[in-house]
Each structure stands twice: as C-alpha cells, then as structure tokens.
Amino acid sequence: MLKRINNTTFANLRSLYLSANHRQQLEQDKAPKRMRDEVLLHPDYFRVHNLFTVKDLFDARVHFGHRDGSLDEKMLPYIYGSRLGHIIFDLDKTAEYLRTALNVTAQIAYRDGVILFFNRGAQHAYLVEKTAKECGEFAHTRFWRGGIFTNSTKQFGCVTRLPDLCIFLNTLNNVLIQHTAIRDSAKMLITTIGIVDSNCNPNLLTYPVPGNDDSPTSVELYCKLFKAAILRGKEKRKEHIEQNVY
C-alpha cells in the first residue's frame, strides 16, 4: 500500500516536472530564433569537413602507430591492421572522428568557450604554444602540478573559470602514463578532445581521435586544423553579434 502511494506521488512529481520542462520549451519556441540554437541544428555549420582530406592525413603520416607489442586493446576498433609488426590506423575512421572533434571545437569557440591545448614533450611544445597564442586560446605544455583544476579555488585564491574544452595533442605524459589532466577534466565536467595513438586509452576522452601523435608533420597538421576550426567559430560569433542575432 505504502509502496503504491510512493509510486503514485513519484509519478505525479515526475509529470509535474515534465510539464514544467515542456512549458519552458514552449516559451523558448515563442521567442525569436537565436543563431546559437540554429547553429546546433546544422550538421556542419562551420564547414570543417573541407579543412582536410584523407590524403592530407596520409601525407602527414597520421596512419603510423606504434609497434603492436605496445597496443592498448581499447584502440582495436580504430585500427586497420598490423603491417609486419607496426600498427596502421584506419584513416577513414580517423577522418570521421577528427571531423566530429573539429566541429565540436568550432561550436565551443563560437559559444566563447575557453579552450586549453595540452602537449607533453619538448619537441612540439613551442609549436603548440604558438598555435594557442595565434587563435587567442591557452596552452599547457609543462609538468602538470596536481590540483590545477581540482583545487583551483585554493591554488589561485578565488573562484576560477576552468576551460570548457581541453585539446590533448598527446594524451600521455613524458613517462608514458596517461596525463593527469584527462582524469581531472572528467572530474570537473570538462569536455576533452585527444589524439590517441595505439598505446593510449581512449575511454575517458569525450571525443577521441585515433592517429599518430609523435611525428612533427602530424602534430603540425592537427595544430593547423584545430586553429582553423577555432578561428572559424570565432569569426561567425563576431559576425552574428554584429548582426545582433547571436
């Protein structure tokens, strides 16, 4: 008996909640259309699909993985096969994931999100920092002191705005274990994009992109693409604010 009452009250509350939600939605429908909602309805509003071709990926040597001994089994669906002991990525899949990631990047840049680039490894540090500077965003390429995200209020002395999107150009740190910022981003409810090589774990990344993260040519390509996507998003934002439709 008691159980039934509980169930019914729960159902009532639920219907009340749903109707309130519905009313909110109806009110939104009545309001004039805002571009920031329209932009989401288009599958590729910023036309990021034409930023690169599969041939570009091939020329940038994105298809080369590590030796098959270091393979993380969670990467298997993104891999074409093993050629004489070397992992080869399926570039058709890489292109698909990369286009989604670029689209999300452009969307978040359009919504004025804070974007943070990550890369461990001295070889590409300057390139990544330069890319971030050129598109007016942020980069962190040094040792990650724990608590920058998780203990930010204490570390910086006040409430801190955390990034809205973290882009990892490699997801491992310099001792080949996963970057702590990936876990911290998941803890702090921040979306992540990451280039995952064949020895990385894609599970905690919101938008993983399978591909080679070691070659200078491929890192240059990723930097170029993400920069272009961010700039497209920002440009549209500026345009829409000027036209007063954002």
Place this chain on the structure above:
Amino acid sequence: MAGSRLEKVGTIYSRTTGLIRSGAINWADRPLWYDVYEAFPPKEEPRFDRPAPNMTLKKIFYEEDKLRAMFHRNNKHLGSSNMFNNKYKSLTQKFIEAYRKLESENPEYTEEGLYKRAIEMLRRDKEVDNRSEEEVISLSEAFREATGNRSKEKPQIDLSTIFKE
C-alpha cells in the same frame, strides 16, 4: 558550482544531467558544452569502464608480398630509397610490374623462369636508361667504372710465395 567528481561513474554528460535533474545546477547555469554535446554526441560513450572490444588484430598482407620477399631474398644490397617520394616507382615496384606483365603474357612459365626473365627485363630497362644519360657524368657510373678497373688491375698474390726471395 556543484559538481560530481566521480569520473569512474557514467559520463560527464550523465553526471551533469543528474545534477540538473536533482536541482543542484540550474538549467540556466549548465556547462557551456552541454548543448553541443546533446547536438553532437560522441560515437561511443566516454565511460571509464568501457570494456575493450572482442576483436583480433588483422595482419596486413598483400598478394604481391610473395614476389617482394622473393626479390629481396635474392638481392640483399639494393641500396636505399626515399619513402616520401611518390613520383618515381621503387625498384621493387618495377620488378613486381615486370613480373606481373610476364606472367599474364606467358602463363606457361614457372616461378623461377618468370623471376629470371623479370630481372633480365629490369636490367635491360636500366641499360636503356643509362645509354640515354650517357652524356651526363653520373657519379654512380664513375664509381662502377672505377671498381671495374680496380678488379682488373688486382695483382696476383700467392700467400704461400709471399716471403720467398
């Protein structure tokens, strides 16, 4: 801001949705990426405990690998080739083409016969190439000539008679 730091439970989207539904976060204060995630959800849920798929790693082999192996087994010193150069065909590619051509023209030949003829064909092509570049002073040509001369001039030394006289 309210948050759920249990990164091993669900996804960032499911945890945020839970916070919104329970009233810990107002709908207006939802994270900036929330609408973007809803419109473009990732292909796989970014769950910490997503198991590895039950797949086997495919080995990549091509039909012509047999020919490639045969060519390289018999010719150990082929020199280096630039792998980023897509303009010219490598020696192995030329060999495979010659072999395939011969195979389609003369299906009665054995593997060994085809191999020998293909190598001969390559050599002939090379000579034709060399003849056409005769005027040009080629470093490799000069080197080949010099090594040829050296072998001719080799003095006849017999170890058993070296300390006599």
